[in-house]
Amino acid sequence: MNKKAKGWILWIVILLIMLLFVCLLSMFYGSVGIPINRLIEIILKGEKGGERIILFDLRLSRIILGIAFGGGLSLCGVILQGMFRNPLVEPYTLGISGGAALGVCIGIVLKLSKISGSYILPVSGFAGAVFVVIIIYALSIRKGKIKIQNLLLTGVMISFVCSSLVMLLMAISRSEDLHGIIFWTMGSLAVNDWLLVKISITISLTLLFISLFFTIDLNAISLGEEEAIHLGVNIERSKKALFFIVSILSGISVSVAGVIGFVGLIVPHIMRMIFGNDHRILLISSYIGGAIFLILCDTIARTIISPLELPVGVITGIFGGGLFIYALNRRKVSV
Amino acid sequence: MKQALMEVKKIKCGYESGFYIRDVSLNVYPGDFIGIIGPNGSGKSTLIRAISRILKPDRGRIFLKGNDIWEMDIKEVAKKVAVVSQNLEANNITVKEMVLLGRIPYFLPFQFLESSIDEKIAAEAIEIMGISKLKDKRLDEISGGERQLTHIARALAQKPEILLLDEPTSHLDIRHQISILDLMKRLSRDNGIAIVAVLHDLNLATEYCGRIVLMDKGKIYKSGSPEEVLDYKIIEEVYKTPVIVHKSPISGKPYVFPVTEEMWKRHVDRGIMMAIERKKGLK
Amino acid sequence: MNKNIQFIFLFIILAFPPLGFSSETNIEKFPKRIISLGPQITEEIYLLRAEDKIVGNTIYCIHPEAAKKKEKVGDVVNINIEKIISLKPDMVLATGLTSPKYIGKLKALGLRVEIFYQPKSFDEICQDFIKLGSIIGREREATQIATLSKKRAEKIFSVTKKLNKKKVFVQIGIKPLFTVNKDSFINDFIEFAGGSNIAKTSLSGIYSYEAAVASDPEVIIIAPMGLDGKEEIKEWKKYSSIQAVRNGNIFAIDSYELCSPTPISFTETLKKIARLLHPEIKMEDLE
Numbered sequence: 001m002n003k004k005a006k007g008w009i010l011w012i013v014i015l016l017i018m019l020l021f022v023c024l025l026s027m028f029y030g031s032v033g034i035p036i037n038r039l040i041e042i043i044l045k046g047e048k049g050g051e052r053i054i055l056f057d058l059r060l061s062r063i064i065l066g067i068a069f070g071g072g073l074s075l076c077g078v079i080l081q082g083m084f085r086n087p088l089v090e091p092y093t094l095g096i097s098g099g100a101a102l103g104v105c106i107g108i109v110l111k112l113s114k115i116s117g118s119y120i121l122p123v124s125g126f127a128g129a130v131f132v133v134i135i136i137y138a139l140s141i142r143k144g145k146i147k148i149q150n151l152l153l154t155g156v157m158i159s160f161v162c163s164s165l166v167m168l169l170m171a172i173s174r175s176e177d178l179h180g181i182i183f184w185t186m187g188s189l190a191v192n193d194w195l196l197v198k199i200s201i202t203i204s205l206t207l208l209f210i211s212l213f214f215t216i217d218l219n220a221i222s223l224g225e226e227e228a229i230h231l232g233v234n235i236e237r238s239k240k241a242l243f244f245i246v247s248i249l250s251g252i253s254v255s256v257a258g259v260i261g262f263v264g265l266i267v268p269h270i271m272r273m274i275f276g277n278d279h280r281i282l283l284i285s286s287y288i289g290g291a292i293f294l295i296l297c298d299t300i301a302r303t304i305i306s307p308l309e310l311p312v313g314v315i316t317g318i319f320g321g322g323l324f325i326y327a328l329n330r331r332k333v334s335v
Numbered sequence: 336m337k338q339a340l341m342e343v344k345k346i347k348c349g350y351e352s353g354f355y356i357r358d359v360s361l362n363v364y365p366g367d368f369i370g371i372i373g374p375n376g377s378g379k380s381t382l383i384r385a386i387s388r389i390l391k392p393d394r395g396r397i398f399l400k401g402n403d404i405w406e407m408d409i410k411e412v413a414k415k416v417a418v419v420s421q422n423l424e425a426n427n428i429t430v431k432e433m434v435l436l437g438r439i440p441y442f443l444p445f446q447f448l449e450s451s452i453d454e455k456i457a458a459e460a461i462e463i464m465g466i467s468k469l470k471d472k473r474l475d476e477i478s479g480g481e482r483q484l485t486h487i488a489r490a491l492a493q494k495p496e497i498l499l500l501d502e503p504t505s506h507l508d509i510r511h512q513i514s515i516l517d518l519m520k521r522l523s524r525d526n527g528i529a530i531v532a533v534l535h536d537l538n539l540a541t542e543y544c545g546r547i548v549l550m551d552k553g554k555i556y557k558s559g560s561p562e563e564v565l566d567y568k569i570i571e572e573v574y575k576t577p578v579i580v581h582k583s584p585i586s587g588k589p590y591v592f593p594v595t596e597e598m599w600k601r602h603v604d605r606g607i608m609m610a611i612e613r614k615k616g617l618k
Numbered sequence: 619m620n621k622n623i624q625f626i627f628l629f630i631i632l633a634f635p636p637l638g639f640s641s642e643t644n645i646e647k648f649p650k651r652i653i654s655l656g657p658q659i660t661e662e663i664y665l666l667r668a669e670d671k672i673v674g675n676t677i678y679c680i681h682p683e684a685a686k687k688k689e690k691v692g693d694v695v696n697i698n699i700e701k702i703i704s705l706k707p708d709m710v711l712a713t714g715l716t717s718p719k720y721i722g723k724l725k726a727l728g729l730r731v732e733i734f735y736q737p738k739s740f741d742e743i744c745q746d747f748i749k750l751g752s753i754i755g756r757e758r759e760a761t762q763i764a765t766l767s768k769k770r771a772e773k774i775f776s777v778t779k780k781l782n783k784k785k786v787f788v789q790i791g792i793k794p795l796f797t798v799n800k801d802s803f804i805n806d807f808i809e810f811a812g813g814s815n816i817a818k819t820s821l822s823g824i825y826s827y828e829a830a831v832a833s834d835p836e837v838i839i840i841a842p843m844g845l846d847g848k849e850e851i852k853e854w855k856k857y858s859s860i861q862a863v864r865n866g867n868i869f870a871i872d873s874y875e876l877c878s879p880t881p882i883s884f885t886e887t888l889k890k891i892a893r894l895l896h897p898e899i900k901m902e903d904l905e
Binding site: 031032121171180183190192193306309 | 677690691692693695696698699700701703704715717719720722723726727794822824
Binding site for chain 1: 384389410417420423436437440
C-alpha cells in the first residue's frame with residue numbers, strides 16, 4: 001500500500017475519532033445538563049428513569065440521525081458535484097427536496113396525520129420525492145442515456161414549481177397548519193420514532209457502502225463524459241446507479257427530517273480543499289465530515305435558546321456559510 | 336501482409352441534427368501515422384468519435400483485430416484505443432494523478448487503489464513525455480503545452496495499440512508542436528503504436544504522416560500518401576481556395592502554400608507567375 | 619452474503635427496544651405533576667385552584683401573572699421533550715396546536731397525554747373545562763364554575779336578544795384576512811352579544827375585503843397582532859363604504875381574551891362585546 005493510501009487511512013481514523021468526540025459532546029450537552037458521573041452511574045447500575053431516557057432515547061436518536069442525514073446529504077452533494085462537474089450543485093438542486101416538501105405540505109393540509117398518525121408525513125414526503133424523481137428522470141433520458149444537462153435544468157425548474165406550489169398551499173392554509181409547514185421546512189432532527197431512525201441509518205450506511213464502488217467512475221467522469229468512456233467506464237450504468245443513490249438518500253432525509261440545507265454544499269467543498277478531487281477519499285470523508293457537522297449544528301440548535309429549539313437548518317446555514325467564507329479566504333478554492 | 340489493428344468498414348455515423356459521415360472506410364496498421372485533414376465541419380471529429388466507440392454507426396462496422404468494437408467490453412476497447420480529445424479542461428489534480436487515471440481500464444472489478452505496476456507504467460509514460468519534473472504540479476499551474484503532454488502521457492499509460500489525437504497541436508506554439516509530433520513519430524516507429532491524428536496544419540501533416548485521409552462533407556475525398564493527397568487540384572477543390580503545392584527543398588515532401596491577394600499583384604518568380612496565370616483561369 | 623445482510627438488518631431493527639416509563643402509574647388516579655401545553659389550559663387550572671400541580675408550561679402561558687414563573691418547556695407548537703422528562707410529570711395536557719409527533723413520542727414514553735382541541739362553541743368550552751376538572755381531580759369545582767358561567771351567559775343573552783341584531787365581522791388575522799365561521803366559539807361571542815357573524819357560513823376562515831364590503835357589517839371586531847390594532851384599522855379605512863368604517867365602529871379586543879377564554883373570562887369578554895355592539899346596554903343589566 002502506498003503513501004497516498006496510508007495518508008487517507010490516517011485521515012479517516014482522525015475523522016472517526018472526531019465523530020466519536022462530537023457524539024459524546026452531543027450526548028452530554030442539552031437543555032437538561034447531565035454530568036458524566038451520572039452517566040456512568042446510569043450505565044453501570046442499569047437505572048431506568050428520566051435521565052436514561054433523555055440520554056439514550058432522545059439524544060441518541062438525534063445523534064444517529066445526525067450521522068444518517070449529515071453523512072447522507074454530504075455524500076449526495078459530493079456525488080452530484082462529481083457527476084455534474086459543478087461545485088454549486090447540492091442535493092436540493094435536483095428538486096427532490098421540493099417534491100418532498102410538497103408531499104409533506106399536502107399531507108399537513110389534508111390533515112392526514114390525524115387519520116394515520118405520525119408515519120404519514122414522512123411517507124407522503126417520500127412519495128412526493130419519488131414522484132419528482134420519476135418526472136426528472138423521464139425528462140432527461142434520451143435513447144436510454146441520461147443527459148446530464150437536462151437533469152440539472154429540469155431539476156432546477158421543478159424545484160421552482162414545487163416551492164411555488166408549497167407557497168400556494170401556505171397561502172390558503174389555516175394558521176396551525178401554516179406553523180407546522182414552516183417549521184417542517186426548516187428541518188429538525190427531533191424525530192420521535194425509533195423505527196424511522198433505524199430505517200434512516202440503515203439505508204444511509206447501505207447507500208454509502210454501495211456508492212464506494214463508484215468512486216473510480218466518478219474520478220473518470222470528472223474528466224468529462226466522453227473521456228470517461230474512453231477510459232472504459234460504463235457511464236450510463238454509473239449515472240443511473242448514482243442518481244438512484246442520491247434520490248433515495250436525499251428523499252428520505254427530507255421526508256424524515258425536513259429541509260436541512262448547506263450540508264451537501266459546504267462539507268464536500270471543505271473536503272475538496274483538504275483532499276483534492278479524488279473521490280476515493282472524498283466520498284467517505286464527506287460522509288463522516290457531514291455527520292460531524294450536522295451533529296454539532298443540532299447540538300447548538302437545541303441548546304442555544306433552551307427550552308425552545310432553533311431549526312437546525314438555521315444553524316447549518318449561518319455556521320456553515322461563515323465557516324466556508326473563512327476557509328475561502330485562507331486558501332484558494334478550485335474545483 | 337500485416338494484420339490490421341483496426342478496420343473501419345463503410346460506416347455511416349452521425350447526429351440527430353442531421354450531420355452524417357458516410358461510406359467511410361479505413362484500415363489502421365501497427366506503426367502507422369495517419370493524419371486526418373479536411374475543412375471545418377467535414378466530419379473529422381465525428382470520425383474520431385466513431386472509432387473511439389462514442390458514436391454508434393447506423394451502418395457499417397468497426398473491428399479491432401477482428402472483433403466488432405460494439406460487441407467488445409468497453410474496458411477491453413480502452414486497453415487498445417486511447418484518445419486525447421480537444422480542449423480538455425484544466426482542473427486541480429496533479430500531473431501524476433492525471434496520468435494514473437489512464438490505468439483505470441486495467442483496474443480489477445473491486446480494485447480500489449493503483450497497484451505498483453500501475454505506478455510504474457504511469458512513471459514510464461511521464462518519463463517518455465519528458466514531464467517528470469512536473470509530476471507533482473497541478474494541471475492549472477502548468478502551461479498549455481505541458482498540459483497537452485500530460486494528457487498524452489495519460490493516454491500512453493493505457494498502453495494502447497492505437498492512439499487517437501484530436502487536434503493535438505492546434506493551440507500550441509511551434510516548439511511544442513514539433514516536439515509533440517516528434518514524440519508521436521518516435522512512438523509509432525519504435526513502439527509500433529498506430530497514431531491517428533486530426534491535424535489542421537497541412538504542412539505538419541505532410542512531414543509526419545505516412546498516410547493522409549482528406550475528408551470533405553462527411554466523406555473521404557482522398558486517402559493515400561502525402562504526395563497523392565496534397566495535390567493542388569484536390570486541395571483547391573476541397574478547401575475552395577487557391578493554393579500552390581511545391582516540394583520542400585529540405586525534405587522533398589509536398590508543401591502547401593496559400594495564394595494571397597498580394598501575390599496576385601506581385602510577380603516574384605517565373606514559376607509562381609505561371610501558377611498565378613493558371614489560377615486566374617480558376618478565379 | 620444476502621442472508622447475512624438480512625440478518626443484520628433485522629437485528630438493527632429489533633435491537634434497542636424502546637425505553638419508557640414503567641407502567642405502574644395507575645396507582646394514583648389524579649395526576650400530581652402536570653405539564654400544560656396551552657395558555658387556556660394553564661389559566662383554567664389556576665381557576666380550579668390546582669396550580670400547584672403545574673410543573674411546567676409554555677412561554678405563552680402568561681395569564682395569570684404567576685404562570686409566568688413556572689418552568690418553560692417550549693412554545694405552543696414545538697416542545698422540548700428533554701425538559702418535560704426532566705420535570706418528571708405524570709400527565710401532559712396538550713392542545714390541538716401541539717405537533718402530533720411530540721404527542722406520539724410522549725405516549726410512547728409511557729406518559730398520560732390528554733389533548734384539548736379548539737372548542738367550537740361556548741358549550742364545548744364548558745364541557746372541556748369540566749373534563750379538565752375531572753382529569754385533575756377538581757370535578758366538583760369545575761362543574762360549579764361552568765354552571766355559574768352558563769347562567770351568566772344566559773342572562774346576557776336574555777338582554778341582548780331583545781335588541782336589533784347587528785351585523786358583525788371578526789378579524790383574527792391581517793395577511794391574509796382571517797375570520798371565523800360557525801365552527802368556532804368566537805361565533806358564540808357574537809351571537810350571545812346580540813350580533814350575527816357575516817362569515818358564519820363561510821367554508822374556511824379566509825375572507826376577502828371585497829366580500830366584507832359586500833356584506834357591509836355594522837361592527838368590526840379585531841384581535842390585533844400588535845398592541846393597538848392601528849395596522850388593521852388603517853387597512854379597513856380604505857373601504858369607506860362599509861358602515862362600520864363610516865361610523866367608526868371598529869374595536870380592538872385583547873387577542874388573549876378573544877381567542878383563549880376560560881368559562882369565566884368568556885362571560886367577561888362577552889359583556890364587553892355586548893356593550894360594543896349595543897352601547898345602550900348598562901353594565902348593571904348584565905350582571
